[in-house]
Amino acid sequence: MSRFGRKKKPLLFGTVLGPETVLEGTLEFSDSLCIRGRFAGRIIATGFLRVERGAECAGGPFKVASASIAGGLSGNIEAESSVELARTATVKGDITANSVRIEDGARCEGELIMSSR
Numbered sequence: 354m355s356r357f358g359r360k361k362k363p364l365l366f367g368t369v370l371g372p373e374t375v376l377e378g379t380l381e382f383s384d385s386l387c388i389r390g391r392f393a394g395r396i397i398a399t400g401f402l403r404v405e406r407g408a409e410c411a412g413g414p415f416k417v418a419s420a421s422i423a424g425g426l427s428g429n430i431e432a433e434s435s436v437e438l439a440r441t442a443t444v445k446g447d448i449t450a451n452s453v454r455i456e457d458g459a460r461c462e463g464e465l466i467m468s469s470r
Contacts, residue, residue, distance in 0.1 A: 366384075366385045366386065366387040366403065367382065367384030367385045367386065367400065368382060368384070368385070368386045368387070369386075369387045369389060370386070370387070370388045370389060370390050370392060371389050371390055372389045372390050372407070372408075373390060374389070374390035374391070374392075375390060375391045375392075376390070376391070376392050376393075376394075377392070377393045377394050378394045379394050379395050379396075379397065380392070380394065380395075380396045380397075380398070381396075381397050381398060382396075382398045382399075382400050383398065383399045383400050384400045384401075385400045385401040385402075385403070386398070386400065386401070386402050386403070387403040387405060388402075388403070388404045388405065388408045388410055388424070389405045389407070389408050390408060390409075391408065391409045391410075392408075392409070392410045392411070392412075393410075393411045393412050394412045395412055395413055395414055395415065395428075396413075396414075396415045396416065396417060397416050398416065398417045398418065399417075399418055399433075400417065400418055401417065401418060401419050401420070401421075402415065402417040402419075402420040402421070403420070403421045403422075403423075404420070404421075404422045404423060404424045404425070404426055404442075405423055405424050406423040406424050406439070406441045407424055408423075408424035408425070409424060409425045409427075410424070410425065410426045410427070410428070411425075411426075411427040411428060412427070412428050413427075413428025413429045413430065413446060414428060414429045414430070414431060415428055415429070415430040415431070416430075416431045416432075417430070417431075417432050417433070418432065418433045418434060419432050419433065419434045419435045419436070419450075420432050420435075420436045420437070421436075421437045421439070422436070422437065422438050422439065422442040422444060423439035423441050423442055424441070424442065424443075425442075425443045425444075426442070426443070426444045426445070426446065427444075427445045427446060428445075428446045429446045429447045429448075429449070429463070430444070430446060430447075430448055430449070430450075431449040431450070432448075432449070432450040432451075433450075433451070434450065434451050434452065435450055435451060435452040435453065435454070436448050436450040436452075436453050436454075437453075437454045437455075437456075438453075438454070438455045438456060438459040438461060439456050439459060440456040440457060440458035440459055441458070441459070442456075442459040442460065442461070443459075443460045443461075444459075444460065444461045444462070444463065445462045445463060446462075446463045447463045447464040447465075447466060448461070448463065448464070448465050448466065449466040449468055450466075450467070450468065451467070451468060452467075453465060453467065
């Protein structure tokens with residue numbers, strides 16, 4: 354349940370990199386990607402990126418439509434629409450997006466660039 358008393362809808366992802374996954378390289382996707390393991394490299398996508406709590410994503414640049422970060426991300430991220438940082442997020446790098454939401458407790462080291470594309 355959400356804090357507003359409504360049931361949360363389960364998040365469905367086009368692709369999930371599981372907690373035991375370690376992947377290096379360049380990822381391109383158009384739907385959605387959930388990282389629960391470790392990824393090193395760059396992401397060029399027109400879809401949604403989710404980095405789960407406990408997951409690590411390093412390298413960059415990470416260019417996506419939108420992103421939700423609850424784990425660790427090292428590198429610059431650029432989102433066409435929005436970036437959300439959960440309280441468990443640790444981001445080291447610049448964030449560029451139209452909209453940014455940062456929960457109390459999230460750690461962020463870098464520049465925040467609000468763009469209106």
